[in-house]
Amino acid sequence: MAKIKNDRLVDLVYEKVKKMILDGALIPGEKINKIELANILGVSITPVNEVVNRLTGEKFIDKVNGSGYFVKKLTFEELKEFFAVRAGLEGIAIRLCINELSDKKLKEFNNFFNKFILPLDEEESKFYLKTDQEFHEKIINLCGNSIIIDFNKNFNFIMKSYQKGLIRPPEETLAEHREIIKSILERNGQKAQGLIMSHHLKSREVLKTKHLKY
Template sequence: MSRISRDALGDLVYDQIVRMLLNHDLEPGEKILKKNLADVIGVSQTPINEAVSRLISEGIIEQKGRSGLFIRIFTNKDMMELFAVRAGLEGTALHLCMEEPENPRFKRVLNLFDDFSYPLPEERFLEYQKRDQEFHGEILKISGNRVILDFIRNFEFILRCYQKGLIRSPNETLMEHKSIVEAIRSGNTEQAQQLIMSHHWKTRERLKEMPES
């Protein structure tokens, strides 16, 4: 049996720490003790150091002077900044997608909200949330732009770790999604781009009104 290379082990440890964050085994604000992490994951200190360094560079873990390493707490202001950038990137991604309107994958995305109607019953909120994530995620992926994908990958990770539920009600965003889809189907690229950007800016504005949790 071949031995796992040092780089591959570092990637495996990084992936394990990411899973711990997503599963909330590690919480925002929690202090990171490398020895404890090594014991929990069952590896030596070296791959832990490599994985933690990578998470520091990605802004997920931060060094607080002599106090040590902590899982970063993303404030509403931090999230507002991320949504502002996402608005522009997703508008660009949608523009790129609309250059190939017959792409089967893109056409499938446009059907995600067809079976939802206003007002949306509360028992369908979770299903709607999954479709919401798929809709935006697929537009970004289908665009094929690597710069956009690199930023969004980190954004989505942060959102999954820190967002508990939807920021705005489905009964507010459903009609926005349907308007975006209608503009896409009519081939109005400029309108579709403006609508999807406005969709994210409205979420940013809602974050501005929300108390820190």
């Protein structure tokens, strides 16, 4: 029974630390202080050690020999790869949503992006970023394909791609999001797939041509 309890504790610490990384509470490039982390979470150093090793294997944390562990800071090339993956997987996922979901479920997508009016102020821009994340996560989570869902859950490729915020501004992407939603509600799978792939590949092109400081 003790091992079960310990395993549950490790899993709980794992989820909390991963969330801290994805939410930005642990900043990309920041050195991991295991003792401080254990104190924050109210646990011993043992589960923290296990979790850090696990997250290192999952590429959330980098181990630098002689220096310690650091929150992974995505490179320019890695971000480009994330958007290529998103274009392919979300393209498939959106077609599955359209093919499998009820009209009632599809209408849930209509709640995204309909209240934004350009230009956005600072607070509205933060809310837009959050809405953007939730919209794309929903496409994956409602597609009904356990492999796609687990792949995103294990690698968090959607959330990781927001490490430096939005690649393109709402002035460019708001209309694209609304067109994607329109095609979802019309059950036009081919159009929706094309639109969402184009949406991500445009962001990838920006990463290819614009020098961003990562």
